[in-house]
Amino acid sequence: MSDALAEVTGVTKDYKRDKQSIRVLEALSLTIPRGDFLALMGPSGSGKTTLLNLLAGIDQPTSGKITVDGKTITGLGEGALAKWRSRTTGFIFQLYNLIPVLTAYENVELPLLLTSLSRAERRQHVMQALDIVGLSDRSKHFPRQLSGGQEQRVAIARAIVVDPVLLLADEPTGDLDAKSADEVLTLLQRLNREFRKTIVMVTHDPKAAARATRILHLEKGQLVETAA
Amino acid sequence: MGLILKYNIRNLFVRRVSTLMTLAGVAMVVAVFLVLMALAQGILSIGETTGDPLQAIILQKGTNAETSSGIPDEAADEAENVGMVERDPNGPIVARDLFIVIMLPRPDGGAPANLVVRGVTGRAFDIRPEVKVDGGKRPRGSDIIVGRPLSKRFAHLNVGDKVHFGKRDWNVIGHFDADGQAWESEVWVDLPEIQADANRKNTVSSLFVRLNRPEDLEALNEQLEKSANTKQLKAMTVRDYFKGQTGTAQMLQVVGGFITFLLSLGAGLGAMNTMYAAVGNRAREIGTLRALGFGRFTILVSFLFESALIGLAGGALGCLIALPVNGLQTGTMNWVSFTETAFSFRITPAMLGVGLGIGGLVGAVGGFLPALAAARRPILASLRAT
């Protein structure tokens, strides 16, 4: 198996709006090595979220090819792509996106419903994920009973519970105070170092980006590399 | 998928008010449906419970009602002996009845209405063991007995009352029950007395018999056909006879079905409205679930289920609302004899099942388009929603 976990080759992405087509990404190529913690920066509207969504398989490029963990996901059917997502990637949203009516435990359990694990096995995985993010004691709490930082950590537990090879985070600290942001970044760093998770994180915050092993700048649909 | 179930149920509690309003709409539909059907069922059950499968009624040919049937004594004497009917030591059990329609005022002084007076002999009680008179009394001379439900719907029919009809006053000496059968809506009078009073001597309206076997009906009719005296008569089962009298019920069922359908449209639109709002409010949730790997179909089923659940709960509430009418006494016009028939609203378990089903269906159908919209929305569009 090659060293690269994800390979983006000549990807162009156009969005149609009001019959007008706008090019967000242009012939973009990118290799993400296994074990990388990549920070993606760039001005607003430069296409960071778009690139992340493409890597996550929740959007498809207009042209070009994306391969993750040896599997080419461009051109996959919707069902196959959904199945692939549920096993390969974990997505962390800026606004956590926890389901309000489900407890922390149940939120983390959600992705496991798409596997064939038994209830007991699911329990084991959920508790392990909550333990990693340091919230075992909050499993019965609903999102509204948690702080923003705690919510995001539950969301991270949900993202890692199926043990995906690739974690994608879109401004995971964008809505957090400095202390909570620091905790979340420390957690991501630990996932990268200790659990060997490959992470791509979009951020506007240079301090957050500094926690990554590599920083890429996206500008007008093109990538510019900077040393971390 | 217990978790998805929890997800839908808890969301119903989150938007309590709209859930309750939708639920109330469905409950109303189901309640109206059940009350109308209970009415129809009550009327139908008169026909279904009156007589037993072996009981037959002999009427004059060319009529389907006792009101317009006349059987002269010679014909009745001969018909009594054609065989094929149940006997006891006193001979064949044949009840000769004279059917008269009279008019009496309502207890509250309202407009008078028609009711049935049946002239009977002792045989009427032999063939209808279900008729149980208080104290075992029998009509004799000017003493008459009255079906208990009927006594509440007309004036002067309480025990001890004097009531005037025909050419004289009669004394009510007792009330009787008949297991909900049609007789309960009748006044029973001694046959010779009413024949004299109504100037219908030597004639009756109908003969009631019990066949030995169901197949004997045909044989009985063939036998009647053979003699000049009985040629003018025909026999049919009592069940069939009364089924022919409950046309009101069929009409009620059709009209009730139609009303339910119209109301369902309203309740369905209510459910649709609620679910559209729910789907809109939860767009980001839906996008998240999709991003996690849940398919469109799961989303569709989940929202359909949520809507059906409101419907089912509404259906259950509707059943609870309608249930108290079960057993309630009322009266209906018999459109053949234009007389009043007393009966009770009847709600059967099957009707409750249908009521629940209607509730669930209204919910599911109303929720279908919103659920489809939720399932069809692109992931990114859902995720971007605020």
Ligand SMILES: Nc1ncnc2c1ncn2[C@@H]1O[C@H](COP(=O)(O)OP(=O)(O)OP(=O)(O)O)[C@@H](O)[C@H]1O
């Ligand atoms: N679904 C869409 N339909 C139309 N245009 C879109 C869509 N998604 C993104 N765009 C446009 O594509 C461009 C890039 O958007 P994207 O969200 O990737 O930017 P971003 O770098 O993540 O910005 P931000 O830092 O503000 O989050 C923007 O001009 C945006 O308006």
Ligand SMILES: [Mg+2]
């Ligand atoms: Mg963005």
